[in-house]
Amino acid sequence: MTPDQALAFEGNLMKTKMALEDAFFSIAQASGEPSVIICDRGTMDTAAYLPRESWEVLLDTYGWNLMNLRDRRYDAVLHLVTSAIGAEKYYTTENNTARTETMEEARALDFKILNAWVGHPTIRIIDNSSDFHGKVQKVITHVCQVVGAPKPVNYKRKFVIETPENIKFPVVTEQFEVEQTYLLKAKDSDAHGYTYIRRRGQNGSYHYSHSTLRDSPHDKGDESERTVLERHISGREYIALLKQADPNRVTVKKRVKCFIWNNQYYQLTSFVDPPSLNLAILETELADKNQHAVIPDFLKAKYEVTDDERFSSFKISKIGRGVPNLSKATKERSK
Secondary structure (H helix, E strand, O other): OOHHHHHHHHHHHHHHHHHHHHHHHHHHHHHOOOOOOOOOOOHHHHHHHOOHHHHHHHHHHHOOOHHHHHHHOOOOEEEEOOOOOOOHHHOOOOOOOOOOOOHHHHHHHHHHHHHHOOOOOOEEEEOOOOOHHHHHHHHHHHHHHHOOOOEEOOOEEEEEEOOHHHOOOOOOEEEEEEEEEEEOOOOOOOOOOEEEEEEEEEOOEEEEEEEEEEEEEOOOOOOEEEEEEEEEEOHHHHHHHHHHEOOOEOOEEEEEEEEEEOOEEEEEEEEEEOOOOOOEEEEEEOOOOOOOOOOOOOOOEEEEOOOOHHHOHHHHOEOOOHHHHHHHHHHHHHO
């Protein structure tokens, strides 16, 4: 095919894909029953099959933008790593006539597809560290979390990073401007929890979400497990909820850079406001609490702050206390 023919083909393929997704969404909505729509392919997969310049031309031709195609269209992205990476003995083209890639080609394509989704707020990478049954169970677990079951945050790891502005990233990155506003507590809310709304933007387009963090009883003894419930909201709802902002807290503004390294999804957050923080935190979520957190070799971690609440956005937002407490914590950690 000529370049023009390839663009026409991919453009119409995406339109068909979105039409099918929209049709299934309408059917599920009309049923009146709780429904989950799982797509084998998504709009951003197309970016993996085109040169970057052609992808940008495609977006411009059809008036599409990344925030709509990637962040607003899908609640979550579950990337099942090809068996050509980590389970090579199971990779074959014999049971799938549509699969023609060699093992090396499959690995390269898997990496391209995963990178096409970098920037989505909820990416889960499901590797081949378990058998196929275990892989399916991970998918089920993640889907349950996305549709409303509380999502454990115990396995998130956080590290303070040195001078991210001067770092040259050898991987694909996507950068976002984020504003996080904490709301007044409802009278019947968890005394140890809190609620916030978030605006996440890129190139003048925004995605909005509402999150509630709370401590839930644990099965063992009196321990509690911290969980977060998150849902997408409209721009109108976001503006309305701003009226419930806690007057004792500032809106925390951040610059977030997302990337994938060694098959792990990372977010590097640089705090913009409150001013003078000079703070950058690297976050990653692990599949298992015993899994070792690896720092990408192009970043230098000063120290881990996973369990230090003073480095959380919630604590930093407190007027008159957040920044001084953080300064004290930084001095303690630097000794």
